[in-house]
Amino acid sequence: MNEYDSNRILDFVKKINYCLTKSLKDTDCYVLNTCHIREKATEKVYHEVGRLKKEFKDKKKPIILIVGCVAQAEGDMLLKKEKYIDAVIGPQSYHEINKIILNVEKKYSRINSTEFETIEKFDQLNLIKNNESKTSSYITIQEGCDKFCKFCVVPYTRGPECSRPFSDILSEVKQLVDNGSKEVVLLGQNVNGYNYQNKKLSDLIYSINENKEVERIRYTTSHPKDFSNDLIEAHADCKKLMPLLHLPVQSGSNKILKNMNRGHTIEEYLEIIEKLKDKKPNIKLSSDFIIAYPGETNDDFDKTLKLLHELKFINSYSFIFSARPGTPAADMNKIENKIAKDRLFVFQREAGLLKKNYRDKLVESKTTVLIENKVNGQNKYFGRDEYFNSVIVNCDKDLRGEILDIKIKNCNQNTLYGEIIVNDKYEEYAA
Numbered sequence: 243m244n245e246y247d248s249n250r251i252l253d254f255v256k257k258i259n260y261c262l263t264k265s266l267k268d269t270d271c272y273v274l275n276t277c278h279i280r281e282k283a284t285e286k287v288y289h290e291v292g293r294l295k296k297e298f299k300d301k302k303k304p305i306i307l308i309v310g311c312v313a314q315a316e317g318d319m320l321l322k323k324e325k326y327i328d329a330v331i332g333p334q335s336y337h338e339i340n341k342i343i344l345n346v347e348k349k350y351s352r353i354n355s356t357e358f359e360t361i362e363k364f365d366q367l368n369l370i371k372n373n374e375s376k377t378s379s380y381i382t383i384q385e386g387c388d389k390f391c392k393f394c395v396v397p398y399t400r401g402p403e404c405s406r407p408f409s410d411i412l413s414e415v416k417q418l419v420d421n422g423s424k425e426v427v428l429l430g431q432n433v434n435g436y437n438y439q440n441k442k443l444s445d446l447i448y449s450i451n452e453n454k455e456v457e458r459i460r461y462t463t464s465h466p467k468d469f470s471n472d473l474i475e476a477h478a479d480c481k482k483l484m485p486l487l488h489l490p491v492q493s494g495s496n497k498i499l500k501n502m503n504r505g506h507t508i509e510e511y512l513e514i515i516e517k518l519k520d521k522k523p524n525i526k527l528s529s530d531f532i533i534a535y536p537g538e539t540n541d542d543f544d545k546t547l548k549l550l551h552e553l554k555f556i557n558s559y560s561f562i563f564s565a566r567p568g569t570p571a572a573d574m575n576k577i578e579n580k581i582a583k584d585r586l587f588v589f590q591r592e593a594g595l596l597k598k599n600y601r602d603k604l605v606e607s608k609t610t611v612l613i614e615n616k617v618n619g620q621n622k623y624f625g626r627d628e629y630f631n632s633v634i635v636n637c638d639k640d641l642r643g644e645i646l647d648i649k650i651k652n653c654n655q656n657t658l659y660g661e662i663i664v665n666d667k668y669e670e671y672a673a
Contacts, residue, residue, distance in 0.1 A: 243429045244310060246380040248275050251309065251336055253370045258340045266297060271305040271343060276312035278395050280564055283312050284320075291326050305329075305346050309336055311399035315568070317356045332356035333400055334385070337366035368410045372417045377614045377643050378458075378626070379423040383411050383446065384430030389465060391492075392503045392574075393532060395566040396431050403431075405438040408446065415450055424643055425458035425612055426450060434464040434473055444476040451480040457645055458612060459483045460630070463490060463530075467505040469514045478521035485522060486556075486629045489514070490530035494549030495542035498535050502571075508549065515553060526629055528557035533589055534582030535563045536574035543585050550592060556600050556629060558593045562586050594655065601631075601653045608663065609633070611648045613641040633658045 251273060252262055263269055274290055276283060287308055294306065306327050308320055314332035321327060328346045331339060335355040342353050374380075386401045387394070415426055428446065430436060436443040443461065450459055459482045466489060477483055489511075493499055496507050518525050531546060550558065562582045565572040576582075611633045613625035623641045625633050633648060634657055635641070648660035 243380070243382060243385075243431070244275050244277055246382050246429060247310070247333065247336060248273075249374050249380075250367060250370065250372070251275070251339055253373055254337065254339050254366075255343065256373075257370075258343060260343070267301075269304045271307065273307045273309055273339075276308060276310035278311035278315050278399050278566070280561070284316050287312055287316075287320065288324060291324055295326055305343060307331060307339070307342070309333070309339075311395070314356050314399040315395065317354045321352055321354060327352070329353035330356060334363050337363045364404070364406045364410065368407070368413070372414050373421065374418060374423070375421040377423060377612060378425040378427065379418045379421075380427045380429050381411060381414055381418070382406070382429045383443075384433055384436045387431045387465075388435075389432065389467065389505060390503060392501070392570040393535065393563065393566065395569055398568055400431055403435050405436045408438050408441045408449075411446060412449060415453060415456065419453065419455035422643060424456070424645070425460065426456060428459070428461040430461075431463070432465045432468065433461050434468045434470070442470070442472060444470070444472040447473075447476045447480050447483055451482045456482060458628075460486070462488050464488065466491065466511050466514060471517070474514075474517050474521055477518060477525065484628050484630070485525045486528065487518065487525060488528045488530075488557075491549065492530060492532045493535060493538070493542065494546035495538070498538055498542050501537055502532075502535065508545075512553075526556045527553055528630075529553075529555050529559070531558060531560040531589065532563050533560055533586045534577040536571060536576060538577060538585075543589075547589065547592060550589070550596065554596055554600070555593070556597060558597075560586060560589050560593065598655065601655070601658065604631075604650045604658060605653055607650055609648050609650060609658075609660070611635070611646055611660070613644050613646060615642060616640070627658070631658050632656060633660055635660050635662055637662065 260271060272294060274287065276287060291306065298304065307329050308327055309331045310333050313320065313330035317330040320330050329342050329352060331342060332355065335357055338355050342355060345353060384403065384405045386403045387396045388403045390397050418426060434443050436446065447459055450456055459480065491511055492502060492504060494508060499507060515527065609627040611625040611627050613623045616623055621636055621638045623635050623637055627633055635648060647663040649663050650658050650660045652659040
């Protein structure tokens with residue numbers, strides 16, 4: 243979502259004659275877009291500002307804008323502690339960026355713009371053409387969260403759930419495919435909580451599936467509590483909807499899930515997966531896990547390992563519990579650091595073995611890959627298969643935007659390496 247927001251910020255500032263520079267020394271305005279999910283995010287902001295101070299010590303200072311969730315959570319403190327910062331802009335206020343930049347240029351007072359104005363932001367987004375021209379493009383359809391998981395800072399930095407108008411999203415999809423996109427990735431803090439005038443995420447998927455120019459559809463990130471039967475049906479009916487579901491579970495223990503205020507049980511989570519596999523047998527899963535959440539015992543951790551092996555996630559993102567200021571979990575008793583690190587090591591070792599076993603079985607198999615871009619300075623192209631696996635192929639032709647049948651010849655933990663299958667359709671692309 244931060245990548246999407248950054249691209250839209252660029253679309254906005256073009257209206258006041260700013261353009262993207264890849265050279266720091268040429269910068270007139272420096273925008274640091276931030277995330278507050280993990281700890282030390284604020285420290286990274288101060289570190290980055292310190293780097294800018296050194297870079298521009300003997301030069302004209304650029305406008306410095308801190309944008310995103312750290313700005314939302316720490317806005318006043320950032321302005322008070324670091325005079326080099328000109329303005330802080332929360333994630334629901336970045337549509338105000340042009341006005342803020344112009345005010346800073348006129349030497350008006352330093353600015354804190356961190357109001358929750360999601361509806362106004364969505365209205366402004368609809369007025370600015372999305373100039374993204376990537377083969378795979380993001381679209382924010384929903385922001386904020388009402389779930390209030392005790393560990394999560396999102397409700398405090400992104401605000402309550404708010405969904406973009408249905409027609410505005412479809413209009414942006416059209417803009418993106420006109421720009422050359424073949425895949426759209428629907429984004430939301432709680433994307434399957436999308437609800438606009440009784441239109442749900444499934445309705446949106448069905449509508450995008452009918453767009454002949456769209457080849458692939460993905461969405462992230464979902465919450466088990468909002469995983470409805472109509473969305474499960476969409477996975478069965480919509481061939482363009484990719485067969486990988488990222489569905490964060492966080493823990494395999496019902497006790498810990500309750501303590502987290504997740505609002506679902508392991509049994510309910512497994513029921514969702516069972517229904518999905520019944521409707522879409524080739525679906526595969528990835529998930530998020532918080533290790534060593536306050537109160538987690540060895541038994542709770544063992545239940546998480548059991549769930550990992552039972553569902554055989556092809557990808558998992560795991561972190562030791564990180565206390566976020568202002569959340570209920572921040573005041574809970576932390577698990578001893580050594581125990582937490584040992585558990586994370588064990589979990590990631592087991593998850594890594596599952597992932598390796600899955601990838602090893604892909605060698606000599608056929609997969610379908612959407613080629614996204616060329617590897618810098620090489621006759622190699624990067625793409626992703628239906629399960630979001632990274633794939634590299636060699637070729638001296640420009641393959642960007644092509645969907646090709648690839649035979650996987652080798653792999654490592656992060657990347658599959660393949661050869662283009664030579665047939666009538668793709669023979670011209672063979673290396």
